[in-house]
Amino acid sequence: MITVSVKTGSRKDMIDVTGHIKKAVSEAGLSNGLAVAYVPHTTAGITINENADPDVVRDIIAHLNKMVPPDGKYKHAEGNADSHIQASLMGSSVTVMVEGGSPVLGTWQSVFFCEFDGPRNRKLHIELIEKS
Amino acid sequence: MITVSVKTGSRKDMIDVTGHIKKAVSEAGLSNGLAVAYVPHTTAGITINENADPDVVRDIIAHLNKMVPPDGKYKHAEGNADSHIQASLMGSSVTVMVEGGSPVLGTWQSVFFCEFDGPRNRKLHIELIEKS
Amino acid sequence: MITVSVKTGSRKDMIDVTGHIKKAVSEAGLSNGLAVAYVPHTTAGITINENADPDVVRDIIAHLNKMVPPDGKYKHAEGNADSHIQASLMGSSVTVMVEGGSPVLGTWQSVFFCEFDGPRNRKLHIELIEKS
Numbered sequence: 001m002i003t004v005s006v007k008t009g010s011r012k013d014m015i016d017v018t019g020h021i022k023k024a025v026s027e028a029g030l031s032n033g034l035a036v037a038y039v040p041h042t043t044a045g046i047t048i049n050e051n052a053d054p055d056v057v058r059d060i061i062a063h064l065n066k067m068v069p070p071d072g073k074y075k076h077a078e079g080n081a082d083s084h085i086q087a088s089l090m091g092s093s094v095t096v097m098v099e100g101g102s103p104v105l106g107t108w109q110s111v112f113f114c115e116f117d118g119p120r121n122r123k124l125h126i127e128l129i130e131k132s
Numbered sequence: 133m134i135t136v137s138v139k140t141g142s143r144k145d146m147i148d149v150t151g152h153i154k155k156a157v158s159e160a161g162l163s164n165g166l167a168v169a170y171v172p173h174t175t176a177g178i179t180i181n182e183n184a185d186p187d188v189v190r191d192i193i194a195h196l197n198k199m200v201p202p203d204g205k206y207k208h209a210e211g212n213a214d215s216h217i218q219a220s221l222m223g224s225s226v227t228v229m230v231e232g233g234s235p236v237l238g239t240w241q242s243v244f245f246c247e248f249d250g251p252r253n254r255k256l257h258i259e260l261i262e263k264s
Numbered sequence: 265m266i267t268v269s270v271k272t273g274s275r276k277d278m279i280d281v282t283g284h285i286k287k288a289v290s291e292a293g294l295s296n297g298l299a300v301a302y303v304p305h306t307t308a309g310i311t312i313n314e315n316a317d318p319d320v321v322r323d324i325i326a327h328l329n330k331m332v333p334p335d336g337k338y339k340h341a342e343g344n345a346d347s348h349i350q351a352s353l354m355g356s357s358v359t360v361m362v363e364g365g366s367p368v369l370g371t372w373q374s375v376f377f378c379e380f381d382g383p384r385n386r387k388l389h390i391e392l393i394e395k396s
Contacts (some may be wrong), residue, residue, distance in 0.1 A: 001296070001363050015188055024381055032133070034168060037189050038300065040370030042314040047215055048224040050174040055207035056216050060352045063206075063217050067199060067331060074327075075319035084313055084320050085327050092312040092373075093359050097259045099133050104230060104257060106172030110223075125368060129298060130396050132262050164265070166300060166393060180356040181348055182306040187339035188348050195338075195349050199331060227300055227357050229391045231265050236389060238304030241356075264394050 002028075004132035006122045008044075008115035012065065014057045015113045017021070017046075017124055021096065021103055024126040031101050033131040038093040043083035045090030046124075051110035056083060064089065064116075085116035091115050134160075138254045140176075140247035146261050147245045148187045149178075149256055153228065153235055156258045163233050165263040169256060170225040175215035177222030178256075180257065183242035196248075212238035215249035230260070233253065266292075270386045272308075272379035276329065278321045279377045281310075281388055285360065285367055288390040294362050297395040301388060302357040307347035307381035309354030310388075315374035328353065328380075347381035356377050362392070 004020045021035050039046050050056040065088050075082030096109055097104040105111075113124055136152045153167050171178050182188040195216050206213030226243055228235040237243075245256055268284045285299050303310050314320040328350050338345030358375055360369040369375075377388055 001361055001368065013164045013207070034259060037362065038359070038361055038368070040368065040373060042312070042320075042370065042372045047220040048174070049220050053208055053210070055209070056174075056213065058215055059208050059213040060220055063200060063204070063213075068327060072327070074323045076317055076323050077319070078317070081320065081323040085324055088311040088313050088324055089221060089353060091223060091355060091358075094223075095227060095359060097133055097168065097257055098171055104133065104170070104172065106174065106255075108174045109172060115275075120386075125361055127298060127395070129261060129393060131259070132264060132396060166391060179352040180306070185340055185342070187341070188306075188345065191338045191345040192349055192352055195332060195336070195345075200382050221353060223355060226295065226355075227302070227359060229265055229300065229302055229389055236302070236304065238306065238387075240306045241304060241374050261393060263391070264396060 002126045004124050006113045006124050008118035008120055012061045013115040013118055015018045016051050016110045018110045025103055028128050030098050030128045033098050034129045035096045035098050035103055036093055036127045040123055043087055044088040045079055045114040046094050047090045047114055048109050048111050052108055054109055080117045086098045086116040087122050118123055133208055134258045136256050138245045138256050140148045140250035143250055144193045145247040145250050148183050148242045149245045150242045157230050157235055160260050163229050165260045167228045167230050167235055168225055168259045172255055175212055175219055175221040177246040178226050179222045179246055180226055180241050180243050182240045185242055194252050218248040232253045268313045268388050268391045270377045270388050272382035272384055275382055276325045277379040277382055279341045280315050280374045281377045282327050283376045289362050295365050297359045297362050298328055299362050299367055300357055300391045304387055305352055307344055309351040309378040310358050311354045311378055312358055312373050312375050314372045337359045340353055348382040
């Protein structure tokens, strides 16, 4: 298991971590199998989406804030209930296939660490499973 | 890794792809392990839900359109920001267990490719991991 | 594959199932790899979030009911369309890494079985994949 640090820049932020996954696969010399990226936090998530137009990420964040308003009425007293709910909507891990030594991503796909209660210094775990 | 084609029929569509996964498991002769189905697109996703009553799928699509309106106000200029957001809500992959040569699905479960910006010809990747 | 029973207590409920995953890993003697927990139902899901303050879970349930109202207008005639939609929003499985014989969870993370149409007696499947 590899653990990398992810520095986020604002309360809601999406950071492209595709490079970390590619590097982990390459350094481990994994040819074929799976790469799993896992977020060990409860106010952050992970998702796969487009990184060509930065407006896509802006729309995702803006709309998650519309569906789960930061200033909504919640019971959790720490003021970050919205962050917990958004984290569960995005999920804690993504699984990507590895073929011929590289992660198999679609043309427009990048893996994004989703910060929902930043800015913070976060961790991302990456595990590689070889296809037997 | 197996790649299959999925032809979708409308802008928002859910296509049962369970048969593709069963066939991949059967043809590979996998007895026990995991089957991962992965969508290499950023305006499509994948989910597991009921295929007995087609109204379930209709309700899922209708409600995703209510939560993330196609005619909402977004920055992304291509007119498919709703599709990107819906894709992240459903996710890019599902993982299913394989036991005794078959995917382990609940009585009512089917795997659905979720089209959010169709109709299009799409791809679905399937990877099988044997339990050692 | 291990299957455990999960008894849920109300129509919408989140049950901490982390102990089942830890026990499965420990009993199998798995040192390093992945643990996948899978829900074989279409009106229940699974997610990872905080179990320190029970208000977090209450907020997640309350907000899912706000985004997908149980008394909304749906086509599915069984009266549980909300449960199906909420199940797809949370997802059917979680993947957790295993290192040194234990699941790797963040300080605040627990794995929750999400009941969206209970109370019922449910099943949860756990599969362990060893890193070769």
